[in-house]
Amino acid sequence: MVATAGEASRPYRLRTVTGLSPLKEPRPLTVATGDAGEPVAVVLGGRRLAVERVEDVWRIDDEWWREEEVSRLYYRLLLEDGRPLVVFRDLVRELWCEQSY
Amino acid sequence: MRIACVLIPHFPAAVERRRDPALSGRPLVIGETPDQRKAVLDCSPEAEAQGVRAGMPLRQALALCREAVFLPPHPSRYSDVFDSMLVVLESFSPEVEQTSLGRAYLNAGGLARHYEGELDLGERIIRSLREATGLVAGVGIAEGKFVAWAAAVTSEPGQVCTVPEGKEAEFLQPLDVSLLPASPDTLRRLDLYGLRSMRDLASLSPGPLQAQFGGEGVRLWELARGVDSEPLRPRRREEMMSETLRFPTAAVSVEALVVACRRLLMRLHWRLRGRAARRLRLRAALWGGRSWEKTLTFHEAVTDWERMLFIVKNVLANAALPAPVEELTIELSGITEERGRQSTLFAEKAGLRRQLGETVRQLRARWGRPLVSRVVEVEPWSRLPERRHALIDYEP
Numbered sequence: 001m002v003a004t005a006g007e008a009s010r011p012y013r014l015r016t017v018t019g020l021s022p023l024k025e026p027r028p029l030t031v032a033t034g035d036a037g038e039p040v041a042v043v044l045g046g047r048r049l050a051v052e053r054v055e056d057v058w059r060i061d062d063e064w065w066r067e068e069e070v071s072r073l074y075y076r077l078l079l080e081d082g083r084p085l086v087v088f089r090d091l092v093r094e095l096w097c098e099q100s101y
Numbered sequence: 102m103r104i105a106c107v108l109i110p111h112f113p114a115a116v117e118r119r120r121d122p123a124l125s126g127r128p129l130v131i132g133e134t135p136d137q138r139k140a141v142l143d144c145s146p147e148a149e150a151q152g153v154r155a156g157m158p159l160r161q162a163l164a165l166c167r168e169a170v171f172l173p174p175h176p177s178r179y180s181d182v183f184d185s186m187l188v189v190l191e192s193f194s195p196e197v198e199q200t201s202l203g204r205a206y207l208n209a210g211g212l213a214r215h216y217e218g219e220l221d222l223g224e225r226i227i228r229s230l231r232e233a234t235g236l237v238a239g240v241g242i243a244e245g246k247f248v249a250w251a252a253a254v255t256s257e258p259g260q261v262c263t264v265p266e267g268k269e270a271e272f273l274q275p276l277d278v279s280l281l282p283a284s285p286d287t288l289r290r291l292d293l294y295g296l297r298s299m300r301d302l303a304s305l306s307p308g309p310l311q312a313q314f315g316g317e318g319v320r321l322w323e324l325a326r327g328v329d330s331e332p333l334r335p336r337r338r339e340e341m342m343s344e345t346l347r348f349p350t351a352a353v354s355v356e357a358l359v360v361a362c363r364r365l366l367m368r369l370h371w372r373l374r375g376r377a378a379r380r381l382r383l384r385a386a387l388w389g390g391r392s393w394e395k396t397l398t399f400h401e402a403v404t405d406w407e408r409m410l411f412i413v414k415n416v417l418a419n420a421a422l423p424a425p426v427e428e429l430t431i432e433l434s435g436i437t438e439e440r441g442r443q444s445t446l447f448a449e450k451a452g453l454r455r456q457l458g459e460t461v462r463q464l465r466a467r468w469g470r471p472l473v474s475r476v477v478e479v480e481p482w483s484r485l486p487e488r489r490h491a492l493i494d495y496e497p
Contacts, residue, residue, distance in 0.1 A: 020491040023476065060484050070485060101486050 026097035050080040105209040106241045106249035112203025113143040119235040128169040177392040189233045196335040223261030245329030269327025274300040299325040343432040344368045351388045351425030365431045370406035377402035379435025386428035
């Protein structure tokens with residue numbers, strides 16, 4: 001099963017403050033998922049890379065008091081080419097993103 | 102000090118009309134064609150009467166004055182004519198200050214003795230300028246630069262207006278405060294306070310003006326009373342050298358221009374004989390009789406032609422020349438003896454910060470937008486990475 005970044009063309013931005021450019025903003029990503037919803041491959045630079053192993057999983061639920069609450073399931077991955085990558089599934093918007101953590 | 106202000110209003114328009122007499126009497130707007138997103142550089146009095154102003158968008162100028170003739174600007178032509186105007190003025194007095202295109206001041210102290218009074222001096226200046234440049238100037242002679250300028254502005258072209266010593270305030274009284282060198286905001290506020298003539302302003306005491314406008318208020322009050330202590334700053338005659346190259350066929354590529362610049366700079370380097378230059382002017386005669394120029398001031402005097410070429414290359418790469426180049430000229434001025442560079446024994450943090458600030462300011466001036474940012478902590482405790490840090494514009 002392949003879950004696309006959904007609205008990949010639209011910048012992923014939750015909240016911006018005038019004059020500030022946030023660092024480490026999430027970037028939409030195309031991710032293929034397994035039966036349990038875990039990432040099994042990602043597309044980076046037009047290349048499909050299989051996930052060698054999932055090194056860590058954690059969940060962040062935050063800002064529930066805001067209009068757009070945050071609920072993310074993070075995965076620290078090791079890709080087949082040896083590259084580490086942190087991705088998360090936005091459980092509110094139902095899309096995948098990569099992010100420097 | 103008696104000062105003469107020589108003024109040719111709408112100088113670029115006057116130069117264009119001298120070149121093409123058929124333009125006389127017609128509204129003239131200088132600054133490319135109205136379909137381009139550029140601003141008006143100058144306009145003739147006829148266009149000004151219809152509301153056209155320097156700095157306004159060309160489309161707006163077209164809307165205000167549909168019958169106007171729109172001409173592309175020729176900066177080199179204007180500066181050449183202005184230079185010849187200054188040379189004429191220097192034949193009257195060795196102390197000549199150039200302020201803006203078409204406006205110059207000269208030290209008239211004691212000059213009247215050599216002529217039949219100040220009126221005669223002014224008339225001779227006007228006559229000499231007409232013979233040398235074909236342009237008609239107005240001349241104002243008074244104590245101080247501001248009163249001399251006000252006298253020149255209020256006189257008709259070809260006329261001389263002299264203000265006797267001690268009569269400055271009396272002369273200025275009926276004039277509008279908009280003649281004062283104040284910011285648009287200050288002029289607007291003066292109008293709101295009902296201060297419309299110099300008389301209104303001069304009749305006040307300086308205290309309230311200082312309270313409202315700070316130091317600028319006191320300066321305007323003094324000017325309105327004819328007190329102007331700003332000294333004359335005569336231009337220094339500098340050694341200048343130039344080299345020109347004419348292309349066999351008009352050049353369109355940046356590469357061709359860079360090759361030409363390389364040749365010109367090598368020639369100039371030979372002529373410099375180890376000395377350094379502080380300013381470089383790049384002038385191009387373009388196809389269709391147009392011209393383009395750019396003046397570069399180096400941070401420190403440069404002697405190395407390759408460094409000059411590097412800077413010129415950057416300028417050419419970013420310059421949008423409006424037409425192919427037929428002739429290219431490089432002028433070097435501010436020529437000094439080369440001095441050894443003194444390195445500091447101990448690195449100074451404050452000095453480095455100053456250098457950084459200067460570089461950031463230069464980049465911003467060059468590109469028109471901030472390019473250097475600083476990382477700041479926003480919510481360092483946040484569990485969301487994008488909330489923790491952000492970039493803000495680096496303010497030196």
